[in-house]
Amino acid sequence: MNTTSLYHTWRKVKNLSMSVLSFGCAVVVIAPLALVLFYLIKAGASSIDWRFLTQLPKPVGEVGGGMANAIAGTLTLLGLASLIGVPVGVRGGVYLSEYGGERANWWIRFGADVLNGVPSIVWGIVAYALVVVPMKGFSAYAGGVALGFMMIPLIIRTTEEVLLLVPNGYREAALALGIPRWKIILRIVIKTALKGIVTGVLLAVARIAGETAPLLFTAFGNRFWTHHLKDPVAALPLQIFTYAISPYDDWHRQAGRGRWF
Amino acid sequence: MNVTVATAQPKREGNPLMTENNQSLPLTHLASSKPGETPPGDAPATKAALEVDNLCCWFGLHQAVYELNLRIPAKAVTAIIGPSGCGKSTFLRCLNRMHELVRGSRLSGQIRLFGEDVYGPRVDATLVRRRVGMVFQKSNPFPTMSIAENVTVGLRLNGIRNRSVLEERMQRALHMAALWDEVKDHLDRPGTSLSGGQQQRLCIARALAVQPDVLLMDEPASALDPIATMKIEELIQELKKNYTIVIVTHNMQQAARCSDYTAFFYLGRLIEYDRTEKVFTNPSNKQTEDYVTGRFG
Numbered sequence: 001m002n003t004t005s006l007y008h009t010w011r012k013v014k015n016l017s018m019s020v021l022s023f024g025c026a027v028v029v030i031a032p033l034a035l036v037l038f039y040l041i042k043a044g045a046s047s048i049d050w051r052f053l054t055q056l057p058k059p060v061g062e063v064g065g066g067m068a069n070a071i072a073g074t075l076t077l078l079g080l081a082s083l084i085g086v087p088v089g090v091r092g093g094v095y096l097s098e099y100g101g102e103r104a105n106w107w108i109r110f111g112a113d114v115l116n117g118v119p120s121i122v123w124g125i126v127a128y129a130l131v132v133v134p135m136k137g138f139s140a141y142a143g144g145v146a147l148g149f150m151m152i153p154l155i156i157r158t159t160e161e162v163l164l165l166v167p168n169g170y171r172e173a174a175l176a177l178g179i180p181r182w183k184i185i186l187r188i189v190i191k192t193a194l195k196g197i198v199t200g201v202l203l204a205v206a207r208i209a210g211e212t213a214p215l216l217f218t219a220f221g222n223r224f225w226t227h228h229l230k231d232p233v234a235a236l237p238l239q240i241f242t243y244a245i246s247p248y249d250d251w252h253r254q255a256g257r258g259r260w261f
Numbered sequence: 262m263n264v265t266v267a268t269a270q271p272k273r274e275g276n277p278l279m280t281e282n283n284q285s286l287p288l289t290h291l292a293s294s295k296p297g298e299t300p301p302g303d304a305p306a307t308k309a310a311l312e313v314d315n316l317c318c319w320f321g322l323h324q325a326v327y328e329l330n331l332r333i334p335a336k337a338v339t340a341i342i343g344p345s346g347c348g349k350s351t352f353l354r355c356l357n358r359m360h361e362l363v364r365g366s367r368l369s370g371q372i373r374l375f376g377e378d379v380y381g382p383r384v385d386a387t388l389v390r391r392r393v394g395m396v397f398q399k400s401n402p403f404p405t406m407s408i409a410e411n412v413t414v415g416l417r418l419n420g421i422r423n424r425s426v427l428e429e430r431m432q433r434a435l436h437m438a439a440l441w442d443e444v445k446d447h448l449d450r451p452g453t454s455l456s457g458g459q460q461q462r463l464c465i466a467r468a469l470a471v472q473p474d475v476l477l478m479d480e481p482a483s484a485l486d487p488i489a490t491m492k493i494e495e496l497i498q499e500l501k502k503n504y505t506i507v508i509v510t511h512n513m514q515q516a517a518r519c520s521d522y523t524a525f526f527y528l529g530r531l532i533e534y535d536r537t538e539k540v541f542t543n544p545s546n547k548q549t550e551d552y553v554t555g556r557f558g
Contacts, residue, residue, distance in 0.1 A: 173467075176359065176396075
């Protein structure tokens with residue numbers, strides 16, 4: 001064996017061992033996620049049924065009932081939060097990428113990144129101070145505000161990133177046609193980046209859909225249907241939390257179904 | 262500066278400088294790059310589409326163009342040649358007010374489009390850009406739009422909604438860009454589905470649909486293969502009958518083939534500006550001669 005083929009073999013060995021190592025690391029990362037999913041499915045799948053989806057919770061001690069109000073509540077809260085989060089977030093992202101001075105933009109980005117890292121319960125406190133106290137009560141509005149504020153820095157950053165990916169050549173070509181700047185941004189730049197913006201919004205919605213802490217003292221939870229937005233509203237994460245830490249077996253089963261859902 | 266234009270000049274095809282006796286008028290001092298030098302009384306007999314007076318451009322502290330004086334004749338092709346970084350594209354962008362979009366850019370001097378000051382205090386830059394169109398080096402049809410929508414985007418986004426007007430202008434623009442026969446059967450396909458040369462012609466059609474007075478071309482064929490380049494050059498010859506064209510090019514042979522007048526830039530200054538034949542066969546300036554014969558650049 002001459003030295004070249006020996007070196008070649010050594011390179012192959014290195015290549016293979018690195019591939020195996022990378023694969024192993026990927027498995028280690030995915031494993032907790034897979035285990036959690038598996039547990040959820042096992043615990044809940046056997047008992048999801050029609051009653052769960054359409055019935056209200058039964059009084060304490062009685063077996064049965066469902067989480068219909070929580071499902072509806074979560075959807076309501078997501079809708080309210082999107083109404084606040086999406087316009088502000090997308091416009092903020094547009095401002096960062098298309099307008100704004102360099103220094104101002106740096107500070108805005110910095111602020112958005114800091115806000116992204118704020119624990120979600122702090123947003124609950126903010127909404128408590130801003131909405132619950134003046135309204136003298138818990139409400140869907142407060143929950144929507146808390147979740148909406150959480151969405152804003154997330155959407156700002158993702159929108160900005162996606163807009164920056166639109167090549168400058170399109171903006172220049174449109175400018176050279178004598179189209180006003182705002183129309184270029186609206187009809188060409190945003191249109192080109194639309195898929196990315198929608199992805200960012202969906203990610204933000206998915207993130208806040210699972211938040212429990214900000215809803216603890218804003219939406220507060222409700223064991224009945226909520227008829228007005230200014231009343232407390234149930235939400236899935238809240239209901240699951242309440243049930244899971246309770247001493248009742250039936251509630252534990254319900255929590256499992258909720259998690260599955 | 263007062264430029265007197267000879268009146269009652271008969272329209273001659275392809276050679277706006279000929280008198281009635283078919284004698285060529287001397288093209289003295291169409292350009293001057295030295296500060297303080299006044300142009301002579303006998304002015305070019307051709308109507309100037311764009312007049313540039315003492316134009317200086319900066320990018321921050323770096324000056325890119327020094328005291329440029331130039332008259333670009335109407336309905337003719339003017340080529341701007343010079344080595345990289347000599348200010349050709351910067352100058353072109355000043356003509357349609359795209360230079361000011363760069364952060365930190367600055368300019369002084371005056372540019373007049375058919376007598377009107379382009380940088381006047383009440384002039385809307387978007388209106389200037391509608392009258393002075395531009396085609397870029399890298400073709401950039403909008404990816405979210407079909408071919409037909411690409412051509413009419415300049416009209417639609419400026420408020421024209423009448424379907425028949427849009428249809429008619431689109432067909433005319435595609436005919437003028439020599440693209441109609443190739444795309445007439447699939448106008449709904451996305452703009453990016455065409456080949457490189459076709460995309461560039463689509464961009465030209467898009468620029469023409471807005472019916473500008475002047476068409477600026479920044480190295481339009483430099484990213485294309487020879488056949489596509491030839492088609493673009495033929496297109497330019499056709500277009501000059503109705504439009505004033507200013508083309509920046511790295512390719513001297515292209516400038517020699519396509520243009521009526523050629524301006525040679527070097528390090529931000531205009532060195533020579535004259536009829537193309539003269540610049541390439543008998544240039545007045547030694548630097549020009551060195552450049553066109555390939556001794557540098």
